[in-house]
Amino acid sequence: MTDSKVDGVNLTAYQKCVEMAHNLWWSWRPMLNEMFRLINPARWRALDHNLIALLNEYTPEEFEQRIMELSLQTSVNIAYRRFKEYMAERPLWARQHVGVLGSRPVAYFSLEFGIHESVPIYSGGLGILAGDHVKSCSDLGVPLVAVGLFYDKGYFRQQIDANNNQVERYVDTDVNTVPFEPVYDKDGNKLKVHVTTKAGPIYAQVRKLQVGRTSLYLLDADVEENSDENRELTSKLYGGDSRTRILQELVCGVGGVRALRALGIRPGVFHLNEGHNSFATLEAIRILREETGLSFDDAAREIAQKTVFTTHTPVAAGHDYFERNLVEQHLEPLYTALGLNLKEFMALGRRNPEDPNEKFCMTILGMKLSRYANGVSSLHGVVTRRMWHGLWPDKREEEVPIGHITNGVHVPTWMAPQIAVLLERYVPNWTSDSIDPKVWSGVYNIDPGDLWETHFALKKRLVDFARRQVGRQLRRNNATEAELEQAGRILDPNALTIGFARRFATYKRAYLVVQDEERFDKIVNNADRPVQFIFAGKAHPADNLGKAVIKKILEVQRNPKFSSRVVFLEDYDINVARHLVQGVDVWLNNPRRPLEASGTSGQKAVLNGALNFSILDGWWAEAYDGSNGFAIGTGLTHVDERICDERDGKDLLDTLENVVVPTYYDRGSHGIPSKWIRLMMNSMATLSWRFSAHRMVSDYVQHAYLPAAGGLSVKMPR
Numbered sequence: 054m055t056d057s058k059v060d061g062v063n064l065t066a067y068q069k070c071v072e073m074a075h076n077l078w079w080s081w082r083p084m085l086n087e088m089f090r091l092i093n094p095a096r097w098r099a100l101d102h103n104l105i106a107l108l109n110e111y112t113p114e115e116f117e118q119r120i121m122e123l124s125l126q127t128s129v130n131i132a133y134r135r136f137k138e139y140m141a142e143r144p145l146w147a148r149q150h151v152g153v154l155g156s157r158p159v160a161y162f163s164l165e166f167g168i169h170e171s172v173p174i175y176s177g178g179l180g181i182l183a184g185d186h187v188k189s190c191s192d193l194g195v196p197l198v199a200v201g202l203f204y205d206k207g208y209f210r211q212q213i214d215a216n217n218n219q220v221e222r223y224v225d226t227d228v229n230t231v232p233f234e235p236v237y238d239k240d241g242n243k244l245k246v247h248v249t250t251k252a253g254p255i256y257a258q259v260r261k262l263q264v265g266r267t268s269l270y271l272l273d274a275d276v277e278e279n280s281d282e283n284r285e286l287t288s289k290l291y292g293g294d295s296r297t298r299i300l301q302e303l304v305c306g307v308g309g310v311r312a313l314r315a316l317g318i319r320p321g322v323f324h325l326n327e328g329h330n331s332f333a334t335l336e337a338i339r340i341l342r343e344e345t346g347l348s349f350d351d352a353a354r355e356i357a358q359k360t361v362f363t364t365h366t367p368v369a370a371g372h373d374y375f376e377r378n379l380v381e382q383h384l385e386p387l388y389t390a391l392g393l394n395l396k397e398f399m400a401l402g403r404r405n406p407e408d409p410n411e412k413f414c415m416t417i418l419g420m421k422l423s424r425y426a427n428g429v430s431s432l433h434g435v436v437t438r439r440m441w442h443g444l445w446p447d448k449r450e451e452e453v454p455i456g457h458i459t460n461g462v463h464v465p466t467w468m469a470p471q472i473a474v475l476l477e478r479y480v481p482n483w484t485s486d487s488i489d490p491k492v493w494s495g496v497y498n499i500d501p502g503d504l505w506e507t508h509f510a511l512k513k514r515l516v517d518f519a520r521r522q523v524g525r526q527l528r529r530n531n532a533t534e535a536e537l538e539q540a541g542r543i544l545d546p547n548a549l550t551i552g553f554a555r556r557f558a559t560y561k562r563a564y565l566v567v568q569d570e571e572r573f574d575k576i577v578n579n580a581d582r583p584v585q586f587i588f589a590g591k592a593h594p595a596d597n598l599g600k601a602v603i604k605k606i607l608e609v610q611r612n613p614k615f616s617s618r619v620v621f622l623e624d625y626d627i628n629v630a631r632h633l634v635q636g637v638d639v640w641l642n643n644p645r646r647p648l649e650a651s652g653t654s655g656q657k658a659v660l661n662g663a664l665n666f667s668i669l670d671g672w673w674a675e676a677y678d679g680s681n682g683f684a685i686g687t688g689l690t691h692v693d694e695r696i697c698d699e700r701d702g703k704d705l706l707d708t709l710e711n712v713v714v715p716t717y718y719d720r721g722s723h724g725i726p727s728k729w730i731r732l733m734m735n736s737m738a739t740l741s742w743r744f745s746a747h748r749m750v751s752d753y754v755q756h757a758y759l760p761a762a763g764g765l766s767v768k769m770p771r
């Protein structure tokens with residue numbers, strides 16, 4: 054690099070923007086988002102905020118012209134300089150905290166990554182969490198490389214048809230609009246790796262996305278060396294049968310370790326984000342044996358000492374189990390290369406190694422081949438120890454060596470820029486990187502009126518977004534003019550607005566609030582104190598119960614009694630999530646306890662001053678302190694689901710009617726709800742730092758990565 058390149062003096066605005074477009078860092082800098090939006094607001098929206106696609110619409114000369122017209126030259130120069138500074142800097146946090154990780158990075162494996170809406174390789178919470186993890190590692194300077202798969206069709210896009218059904222569409226992503234960096238092998242060809250199955254090799258091209266300072270390597274099986282069938286292997290996320298699934302996991306885990314090796318990256322720690330990636334350990338063991346001649350057991354012990362395993366679900370169906378046949382059919386070369394026969398291999402994925410009928414469980418493999426395993430909230434830690442107690446039969450439940458690190462969210466990604474401006478103005482020493490409770494207690498310095506105005510503006514933005522979105526949906530379904538006109542008036546920015554958005558898995562009980570329709574009607578349609586609901590979320594294509602719940606919500610929306618008070622937004626993704634968590638007054642979550650491992654959407658709401666109103670499950674069980682939001686129930690559950698639903702549903706409406714609504718509508722002199730604003734401040738001051746991804750990553754570094762990299766020995770399960 055020449056000096057002029059570093060300074061960027063000789064680069065045009067176009068060249069600077071193209072360079073910035075090839076690093077997703079811009080996606081969490083509000084100033085850059087705003088700048089790119091200004092270039093062409095309508096196209097920006099239509100292109101799903103895809104920066105490369107936007108740039109592709111201009112010749113360099115036209116682009117330069119547009120930047121001049123808008124007087125954006127200085128903004129581009131400042132943004133570019135910040136970008137170069139960010140990339141060149143080694144953060145203080147890293148200099149103080151990462152120690153031995155410096156020379157041997159963490160290799161972080163995940164089957165999905167939710168970085169930005171323009172890179173659709175995520176489905177929901179797990180992916181968003183991985184994306185936030187990667188971004189925080191970049192900000193904090195934690196040496197980590199991430200590994201996953203590139204799905205050109207991604208996860209399905211959801212449409213709602215005229216009969217209230219979810220319709221699933223897969224959209225082909227144009228790879229030329231994904232900001233990939235080329236990855237070459239030592240001969241200068243595109244880097245490809247392969248994994249061997251009984252039916253022959255499967256090849257995958259290694260692609261790379263730069264996420265700030267963190268590199269994300271994505272394997273893509275759509276290459277000409279593969280059969281047509283295998284080319285489709287990595288086309289959809291969670292779209293195939295168990296054959297597709299086991300092969301995807303093989304490509305990601307084994308192929309991922311091979312890719313790192315080909316790149317000359319020698320990880321000091323392996324972090325498996327969910328059991329999907331447990332095969333990575335096997336390839337690491339194979340390589341170690343090849344290099345040292347160790348026995349399988351000794352090599353496995355050594356790799357396990359470097360491996361961290363995170364489990365994310367207390368729902369049994371959330372764990373991968375593979376039939377013995379499937380394992381034999383596809384993995385024979387893998388276990389043969391490890392010096393194992395089928396029986397010995399199956400034992401690695403079984404609770405009881407001797408039981409020939411047990412399937413092969415990826416979570417068990419991950420637990421057996423890691424030194425540190427964790428759940429993702431305090432309560433989930435307890436549930437996970439109970440769930441997997443059988444792996445440590447001679448320990449008492451509370452001694453089962455599974456800990457917890459509670460999930461958190463990446464603050465600059467989820468906090469509305471308008472809120473960040475307020476914090477910068479009123480809170481001494483605030484930065485989006487801060488995880489210091491003393492700094493965050495400065496939230497109380499914010500002028501209550503300013504906080505309320507800012508929140509209100511964001512809420513209006515959400516209402517506009519919802520009207521536009523519903524209008525689009527109705528036009529597609531050939532709605533009448535009258536219906537379209539009505540859609541332009543739905544929702545009232547002055548009404549108490551409650552958001553509920555998540556996967557429509559049945560345990561999340563989206564129907565709970567509308568269960569007692571008569572009471573719901575009374576609360577929602579109170580003329581003086583109206584309440585409105587915005588729902589969003591996808592049901593897995595195979596989940597008919599989940600789809601039925603979506604239909605139920607849509608039927609409530611279509612009921613004229615509720616049509617401007619209940620809205621379902623289709624195609625829940627990062628963009629929809631951002632609008633929702635930044636605009637609502639209240640974030641509702643009512644899972645069947647204790648099935649929500651953590652949940653993170655409510656943490657995003659906290660950053661924007663929305664109040665959580667939730668069952669004491671997941672993160673909320675350890676977050677709620679009586680004055681930083683609202684609780685549904687007391688944490689008590691019932692084995693009979695009907696009784697449990699009835700009880701929780703009643704408690705939900707009681708608290709809504711008697712506490713939430715009156716507090717919201719208790720207005721002082723200038724129409725300002727002082728008590729409510731106090732709760733907003735309590736929520737931000739007590740929760741923002743605790744449930745941030747920076748705090749989460751710092752916990753992983755301290756409790757998981759450093760001990761693993763230091764090779765301190767721990768006791769493993771059998």
Ligand SMILES: *Cc1c(COP(=O)(O)O)cnc(C)c1O
Nearest residue numbers: 177178555626627630652653654
């Ligand atoms: C944050 C987020 C999730 C996860 O939210 P939960 O609270 O875990 O349900 C899922 N999908 C999207 C698009 C998100 O942004």
